[in-house]
Amino acid sequence: LSGAPDKAHARRYLVKAEDNVPKAARSPNLLATRFIKLIGKLFAAEARSETWTAERRRRLRRRYSARVLDAIEKLMLEQTPGVVPQSLLGKALTYLHGQWPKLIRYIENGNWPISNNPCENSIRPFVIGRRGWLFADTVDGANASANLYTLVESAKANGIDPYRYLTWLFQRLPLAKTVDDYDALLPWEMPADLR
Incomplete structure (x- = not known):
């Protein structure tokens, strides 16, 4: 539900960190960009498998997405010690590291969504309407x-x-x-x- 760990949230924090770097200093090897590209591969796999059966999607996740997740985890573990914890990138990596076991669970079941954004979007009207429901x-x-x-x-x-x-x-x-x-x-x- 709202506030639950989510790859879309993890990506959003990394995008903020990337946006904080002046455009002239950006490169494909920028650490935040490398994470964003890897997360993009996960979402691309989900888009490709959107109409598949849950079992077929689970097999794709186990074969392909698990390898991408391994690459993300390896990069995170290698790079986190060298990043200032209070920087935007540091906060993004702290979130990613702290939520990692929950973020990777979706590969266990082809019915589970990669992102909880649809759930959050469905409850947003109620969150916004709270004040009116006194x-x-x-x-x-x-x-x-x-x-x-x-x-x-x-x-x-x-x-x-x-x-x-x-x-x-x-x-x-x-x-x-x-x-x-x-x-x-x-x-x-x-x-x-x-x-």
């Missing part, structure tokens, strides 16, 4: 709002029109009695012909 002045009201927002965003994340999903859900919810009944009401359980 009417939720009780814990129960805040919980109800959070539950409703979760249902709406889960429907969207599953390619389902939220209005159709909520209509379908609220018609069936009073009939649910068991855990299995409630599980059958999750967005991805909605029949495709009703979406």
